[in-house]
Amino acid sequence: xxxxxxxxxxxxxxxxxPFDEFMEMALYYPELGYYTRADIKIGREGDFFTASHLGExxxxxxxxxxxxxxxxxxxxxxxxxTETGPGMGYLAKDILDSSExxxxxxxxxVEINSSLAEIQKERLKKHKNKTFWYHSIENLSPFEGVIIxxxxxxxxxxxxxxxxxxxxxxxxxxxxxxxxxxxxFPCRNDTLQYLMEFAPWTLKIQGYRxxxxxxxxxxxxxxxxxxxxxxxxxxxxxxxAEEYYHPxxxxxxxxxxxxxxxxxxxxxxxxxxxxxxxxxxxxLQKWATQEGFSIEKxxxxxxxxxxxxxxxxxKKIQEKDLIQQFKRLVLPEGMGxxxxxxxxxxx
Numbered sequence: 001x002x003x004x005x006x007x008x009x010x011x012x013x014x015x016x017x018p019f020d021e022f023m024e025m026a027l028y029y030p031e032l033g034y035y036t037r038a039d040i041k042i043g044r045e046g047d048f049f050t051a052s053h054l055g056e057x058x059x060x061x062x063x064x065x066x067x068x069x070x071x072x073x074x075x076x077x078x079x080x081x082t083e084t085g086p087g088m089g090y091l092a093k094d095i096l097d098s099s100e101x102x103x104x105x106x107x108x109x110v111e112i113n114s115s116l117a118e119i120q121k122e123r124l125k126k127h128k129n130k131t132f133w134y135h136s137i138e139n140l141s142p143f144e145g146v147i148i149x150x151x152x153x154x155x156x157x158x159x160x161x162x163x164x165x166x167x168x169x170x171x172x173x174x175x176x177x178x179x180x181x182x183x184x185f186p187c188r189n190d191t192l193q194y195l196m197e198f199a200p201w202t203l204k205i206q207g208y209r210x211x212x213x214x215x216x217x218x219x220x221x222x223x224x225x226x227x228x229x230x231x232x233x234x235x236x237x238x239x240x241a242e243e244y245y246h247p248x249x250x251x252x253x254x255x256x257x258x259x260x261x262x263x264x265x266x267x268x269x270x271x272x273x274x275x276x277x278x279x280x281x282x283x284l285q286k287w288a289t290q291e292g293f294s295i296e297k298x299x300x301x302x303x304x305x306x307x308x309x310x311x312x313x314x315k316k317i318q319e320k321d322l323i324q325q326f327k328r329l330v331l332p333e334g335m336g337x338x339x340x341x342x343x344x345x346x347x
Contacts, residue, residue: 003032003271008174016173016183020215023266023275024157028112032271035155038115057322058329059094062148062233064308066095069146069231070103073347080145082108082226084137085152089120096127107131108140137219140226147223147232153284154236154276156215158254159191163208167192172267180267190214198283199245210245210252211277217287224291224346232293232344235301238279239340253278281342293344302336305329 007025011017027034034040070079086092086109099105107130111117117133124131134140160170168184169191175181187195194212195203202208223232238244244253256263258273266275285295297304305326309317317326328334 003029008178011174016171019160019170019172020157022172026270034271034274036113056094057325059091060098061305061308063095063098066146076144077104079104080106080143083148084110086111086120089123093123108134110134110137137222142226142228144229146230149234151236153216153279156213158211158213158277160211161187163205167203198241202245205247208250211254216284220287220291227346229346234342235339236279237339238281241280241282244280288344293346296343296345298342300337301339301341302330304341
């Protein structure tokens, strides 16, 4: 309730705030936001889990991808893997446990939550000579290597728009009962420019509502500044612009996760529930290209992970008794179709 009061006081001073500012406070307000509070739990005991929580097979496969990319870069002696939003540290541990000893691997974890960083450090203590923690991607020195973004972009604050004769943007105010309410104002210029570029057909559909994620752009710009040469591997649930803003998807993709239940109301459980929206991979591709990246691959997670497997690797998966985990990652009824992978390169 403390965070709810903080947001209400801010709104009272200004009258209303744009939805993306509300979402940023709900998720990232210092010590009280969903991702910044000390007692956050991710995984089966928390509100949601990602591929790394299904078991070690995800990290095992990614270690294979990292080895391939190291060879493509010419086997540099100073080779760095940077994971943004590393959660409970499971993926980092599985990658480092599975990595071949001949690869001179340094592993950065970019973590905004100091409590999670302590959990990660404990989990990775046997790799303490290889692991380094940073609060922001901007704190990194430029490096050659790989950046891993596993369900990072879906957690960025989004803007909400709705076509009400003209394109309107959602703002948040409070009523006399101090309950959050939506109000509508004309779209900001960059919101409208985004819609004109990526979803112009929606502007004629009365009542159409969806999201705009402009926050991805500065993240890619920051990553481009620190990655001298190498790759970004993005795992997330999302669509191309045509799929995302299809006329039939007229309520958008915004969802909230609270103790493994899903709701569509971001105005409850403030600071206690995750708020996410799917990724527009068309926008991500454009902004990455503007920063000098090439698109190496864009596919479903299932086909991407299967493409990493040769006969030797599949045999190891069977020997480690990881075949059921592997199926959940690659089959359409698991995460194979819902999640997409985009590999960006700067060489």
